[in-house]
Amino acid sequence: MKIKDAEIIALMQNPRTLEKGIRALMDAYQSRLYWHIRRIIVDGDLAQDTLQETFIKAYQNFHQFKNDSQLYTWLYRIATNEALQQINKLKKMQKTDEDPEYYMQNLVADNTHSDAEEIQVFLQKAIQSLPEKQKLVFMMRYYDDLPYEEISKIVDMSVGTLKTNYHYAKQKIEEYIKENYEK
Amino acid sequence: MKDFDLEKLERKNIYKLPENMFESIQERVLSEMNDFDLEKLERKNIYKVSDHLFENVQENVIMQLNVNKKAPIFKLNWGYAAAASLALIFGSAFVYNSFSDSNDDNTSVKNYASNNSDQKKESEVAYETLKSDLTSVENNNQTIDNQQKNQQIKTVAYVPEKTEAKPQTVKPVSKKTEAQMSEYLDSFSNSEIAELANNSTQDVYLDLYN
DSSP states (O other), X not given: OOOOHHHHHHHHHSGGGHHHHXXXXXXXXXXXXXXXXXXXXXXHHHHHHHHHHHHHHHHHTGGGOOXXXXXXXXXXXXHHHHHHHHHHHHHXXXXXXXXXXXXXXXXXXHHBOTTOOHHHHXXXXXXXXXXXXXXXXXXXXXXXXXXXXXXXXXXXXXXXXHHHHHHXXXXXXXXXXXXXXXX | OTTOOGGGSOOOOOSOOOTTHHXXXXXXXXXXXXXXXXXXXXXXXXBOOOTTHHHHHHHHHHHHHHHHHHSOXXXXXXXXXXHHHHHHHHHHXXXXXXXXXXXXXXXXXXXXXXXXXXXXXXXXXXXXXXHHHXXXXXXXXXXXXXXXHTTTSOOGGGXXXXXXXXXXXXXXXXXXXXXXXHHHHXXXXXXXXXXXXXXXXXXXXXXXXX
């Protein structure tokens, strides 16, 4: 039986049921958050650490959660910030002469299943070629089917800007696939 | 047909082919790519995932939260810190003031003690006065008038003739003079001392020697 957000919030707000609440929250959102983080970071171990950190931050800052936004929106915001922080750390650790886009595309190739469809691999590589904001908008809209209004709360951008970003992202990905898949 | 050799048979495709079949295939493939629609593509997660990923994540999170519970992070609230430092300042000032007050009390006690010592000094002075009075009495006894009044009294006091002390002077009493004084007093009989006491106005002091 799927637990509702209201029940999770009630459990988390009561100190006696806090642990039960955080378990319920993890059960409800771990998969969605993990794949969101994984598509940004690509590396499996780092994505796992980031997911853990996301739940710990959510627990520590639960008093700041306001009921005027959706629980998953708030969790996506934490997860996105954590993932971007990890990406920035990775970029700093990288050699200066190495192209970050090339590095991420290689990471995609290293982390995919051996039986993955080629078109899917190209899609992931195409996503990694996008600028950061377009990448985030595209992933949350394309994979998680989040409404623009909710994405707007997560990445602090207007709905109009988000729509434009999504349009450009999609266009770039299609071009990338056409160019590379034919070869 | 007895001499039929398969190897000598010409390789031929005898099936019918539609016209421009290969051209049309190529066109179709290329057009499909050109009409590639991302929205029609299946959403798949193609990355490798470790076994028991979510169980491990949950365990680690719960473990870390329990550790944090045991050692809670103290976040400094500047408002409380300011209030605490003010309380400390005022508290220490209060303690300091009360301490200095007690010091004042000590000083007054010391003053009191010193006054007491002054009182002691006064008694000492009184004692010295007594001695000097006694000396003066002795000297008076040595005067002619007293000799006339006390004709019947043998002037044993003449023994220390050498000490023809001047009657009016009160000198600080040394141990030597004290010894002389006690010798002198010993030389008096009880009746003589009683008579001297009757003649003296300072009975209180003389009582000390009775």
